[in-house]
Amino acid sequence: MSGVAMNGKHIVVTGAGTGIGRAIARRLGRDGASVTLLARDRDRLEAVAAAMEGPTHVAACDIRERGKVEKAFAGAVDHLGPIHALVACSGIGGPNGGEPDADRFDEIVATNLNGTYYCCRAAHERLAPGPEARHLILISSILARIAVPKYTGYSASKAGLLGLVRSFGAELGEDNIQVNAICPGWVDTDMAWDGLDAIAGETGGTRESAYRDAMGAVPLGRMSLPEDIAGTVAWLLSPDARGVTGQAIDQNGSAWVG
Template identity: 45%
Template sequence: MNIQEKYVISGAGTGIGRAIAQKLSSADHICVLLGRNENNLNDTLSLLKPNNKHQIIVADIRDKANLQLAVNQSNLVAVNGLIANSGIGGENYWGDNDRWDDIVNTNLTGTYNFVNTFLPKLQKADAKKHILITSSILARLGVSNYSAYCASKAGLLGLMRSWAVQFAPEKILVNAICPGWVDTDMAQQGLQGIADNIGITKSEFYDIAMQSVPLKRMSRPDEIANLIGYLISQESITGQCIDINGGAIMNSIASGAYELALKYSKVRKAFGKEIAQHQAIQFKLADMATRIEAARLLCLKAAWEKDNGLNYDLSSSMAKVFASETAMWVTVEAVQIHGGYGFVKEYHVERLMRDA
């Protein structure tokens, strides 16, 4: 019999937050749904497995006083987990209408406020205690005109690692997830916005975006929720960021390192000619390209088996481990091709190797 646990989920009114609530309620856990829009929260509540202990809290995580007042009125005593999922996206531009403050205050400062406000309730729990943070693949990758979003999501990873150390003596596990493209309203709006800016249709940009995703599709909110379900079930992982993006980050890291190494090899000269003309460098570049392609094909095979209703446990595991190892191996080779410059921050390969 499952032990009934209680989880507070911010941003629970739509998308990933709603899917997380549905996942946890299906496992007989109690969900406390937090957000700014009461109608959205009630819509989520109506989808949960019936339990008269579920509740909603209408509060703005950007406002510490408002958040504390809502908590005080909630009559919560103890909770087993805080799932910091609230977030907004979109572009920002310097100027009078810059959205920097709104995005950073929601995604980063809001998460800080949310966790610290509910922390005393978490510390009173007798059983497992978890803090889970929804970051993004863009914490690791840059996108033009998304400076506030990328910075805020990267900041969440620093926050997670700090808290993991700080709260470890209290047996509170702190982890983050980094989703890629997830089929939510926010993602669809992002697709449309980028497509409009570059003058193509949303469908055309979707095809472009999926080129960097080995599985060639967006993740579903319920798939993200399944990962959250696993993380709250375990008692040993802490201080980690889990990527869930169809293989995009590993192949993006490897491909990025390869492209930088290839470009550098065509401008750096040794013994009177470009190093790309030296056989030793050619061997390295060829091996890098081969492993990257093999990682992509393994991911595609796992996706094909899933789409055709076949068991993909083995193929997906093989794809995961090979893509991860490829990212590390390729970035090391890229650093070696750069020589001493590969360890200098002015050359991006050192960052890619650290990410891998």
């Protein structure tokens, strides 16, 4: 998608301080969009904004708190105008455990599912007028598709996002609002490497052996890059994807095919 196509478009990217969200924000900025960067850590967001091309706005917000989400999106509109798209990347990972005093299920679901829902509703209320397409794009996970022990919170939350996409796609389509998800597999981010370190700790292996074992289940034999996911987002926002809504795009090196 060319920069000309994105000029004048305001896109909110949550989770923009690190990893996939940061790569998406950078790509959209290069393509000419005005970008609101939203996450909890303002310092990280400011660092991303300093290297961005084009207008940016920083909004530090914990998406688990709906009132703060509403305030952050209202501020985004005040700074950069009505919203043309939301790319919801904010999320936390890892196993949730099962012991009552150490179970992260509620925290994970509150962030990944509830928080994303709050962002979708806040964005929808502030979308630019049609008739051109507007977009909600949610970053889910391959763990919405496959079973992994001890990741019940993460898997449940990411599967829930696919339910949101199907329902929102049916609800908002008549207003020319396209709603889609991307389900990445292994992506070269701190979250992925933390997961490999956890596997290595459980098995008594090394990070390198954990990586080799994990990539053994990926036919392409490698992790995706955050920039790969950003490219798919750019395509979904382009006119080339005008017939795509209510879908989940699996981008996982063929580690899961369905």
